[in-house]
Amino acid sequence: MAPKKTVRPKESSRKKTDSDLFLLPKTFKRRIKECAQDKSSDDSHKVVFLWACVNESGLKQGIKGESDAERPLSREEWLTVVDEAASLGANWLVLSFCVPLSECGDMWDVCKWAQETHEMMVGLHIKSEKLLRKDVAVIMKTLDLDKTRLLAREGALSQARLREDEKKALIVWSANPQEDGERPNCQGPTRMIFVNSKGVLYTCGLVEGNKAYRMGHVFDAKLERIVTDPNLPHHVEDDLHYVTPECDGCPALIANYFFENQ
Numbered sequence: 001m002a003p004k005k006t007v008r009p010k011e012s013s014r015k016k017t018d019s020d021l022f023l024l025p026k027t028f029k030r031r032i033k034e035c036a037q038d039k040s041s042d043d044s045h046k047v048v049f050l051w052a053c054v055n056e057s058g059l060k061q062g063i064k065g066e067s068d069a070e071r072p073l074s075r076e077e078w079l080t081v082v083d084e085a086a087s088l089g090a091n092w093l094v095l096s097f098c099v100p101l102s103e104c105g106d107m108w109d110v111c112k113w114a115q116e117t118h119e120m121m122v123g124l125h126i127k128s129e130k131l132l133r134k135d136v137a138v139i140m141k142t143l144d145l146d147k148t149r150l151l152a153r154e155g156a157l158s159q160a161r162l163r164e165d166e167k168k169a170l171i172v173w174s175a176n177p178q179e180d181g182e183r184p185n186c187q188g189p190t191r192m193i194f195v196n197s198k199g200v201l202y203t204c205g206l207v208e209g210n211k212a213y214r215m216g217h218v219f220d221a222k223l224e225r226i227v228t229d230p231n232l233p234h235h236v237e238d239d240l241h242y243v244t245p246e247c248d249g250c251p252a253l254i255a256n257y258f259f260e261n262q
């Protein structure tokens, strides 16, 4: 089935070269922000967090043998997801990296777009791989560090051997502030959009892959329709609601442990 949406009109501004991608006229940036603020004035469905997973194929178009709905999102499509989430009120983008950050080059454009166009905070969750020296160099060079947080389990940064100046510049938060097995002290998934690396939406990371909590694909409908559809699962049932490693990096959990984020 052909995707219902891939490229929206506003993406025409992104057809420019990489070098001018972020040199948008200030008025255009301001208008996007005003639209986001107008839309988010209705607090009942206000989204705060966009949490997305990235793997090694995350930004490569099409994988042979897979249908459109299963293929990973392109950079343009990720940017559109960020735009839509921002228009719903999201002010945090958390990316959970299952592979070294250096293998996900195009994601830097997505992070920069979120920070510069929507003034979003960006969390880089180092999920399973170690953070490498070359990753640190790219983060330091590319992102607005005031709007960047590294989320990592203890020990995940040891290979990066951060220098003193890097330790001062990079703010690191625990990716797992709560013990596994406890009831999550989280804000719940109702104000969060969770997208896996193939663009499939689930209620939250805890239930990724569980069909009962599949909310659709970002190609299926506008995010606003998905987050406001009362027939979709916006809560996790009590019998599953315990902290597991799948909660690592969850912004709805981390927000309750870092005061500046509340």
Ligand code: SF4
Pocket (backbone or CB within 6 Å): 184, 186, 187, 188, 189, 204, 205, 206, 207, 236, 241, 242, 243, 246, 247, 250, 251, 252, 253
């Ligand atoms: S992933 Fe875990 S911490 Fe996050 S909303 Fe779901 S249950 Fe709560």
